[in-house]
Amino acid sequence: MYRLYGWKTTGSLASEAALEEAGEKYEVIPINIREGEQNTDEYGLINPTRQVPSLQLPDGSVMTEGAAILLHIADSHPESKLAPLPGTSERAQHDRWLFFFAVNVYEGELRKIIPQNYVDSEACAEAVKTAAYRYVENQYRIFEGYLKDGPYTFGDPFTVLDIYVWMLAQWMPPEWLEEECPKINRLVETAKLRPKIAPVQKRHFD
Secondary structure, eight states: OEEEEEOTTSTHHHHHHHHHHTTOOEEEEEOOGGGTGGGSHHHHHHOTTOOSOEEEOTTSOEEEOHHHHHHHHHHHOGGGOOSOOTTSHHHHHHHHHHHHIIIIIIHHHHHHHOGGGGOSSGGGHHHHHHHHHHHHHHHHHHHHHHOOSOSBTTBSOOOHHHHHHHHHHTTSOHHHHHHHOHHHHHHHHHHHTSTTTHHHHHHHHO
16 A cells, blocks of 8 residues: 655645546545645654655655655556657657656755745845745736637546546645646645545635
8 A cells, every 4th residue: 555644735635536537546645745744753854855755656665755655646546547658759748747847846845934044144044935926927818828628638548647636726826826837726626626636626725
């Protein structure tokens, strides 16, 4: 059985949803990041970066990095069709945008949430936060321009990229997303209604 180390509404949300879509059995090990549980010596042995998510595979090895975890779940459950076939142009575009969100949007969100971690002086933290808001909004506009008629990134197929977007976009102000990025908003709202996603949505956001 998989063991997912995570916490509500954090980056582990996408891994949880992907495991559900793959029909895989898993156990959630709560790491309360608001209480600093990620900083314990015990968790440091699991993930030296002291971040969530971490995913212990059935063989006992541990994966970290959310985007990599999503790709592993997709590739180890090919019947779920959670990613295009490796080596195809569709997979190239899928991975391109998955890492676009991991490197740009996720990191930008961290600068919004904990700007003080990116500067030596707290006097600069507010400027970092303000710039991060503009930066993240621009990344969403770039992806919005790529999307077509939907409902998901590549039409009907639902991929781990869509799961990642569904998670991250809910960290944005909903009014802004609806007005500025209607295609992304449609993706999110459609994903929320999926039979295997809806219970995860409820556990984390309701």
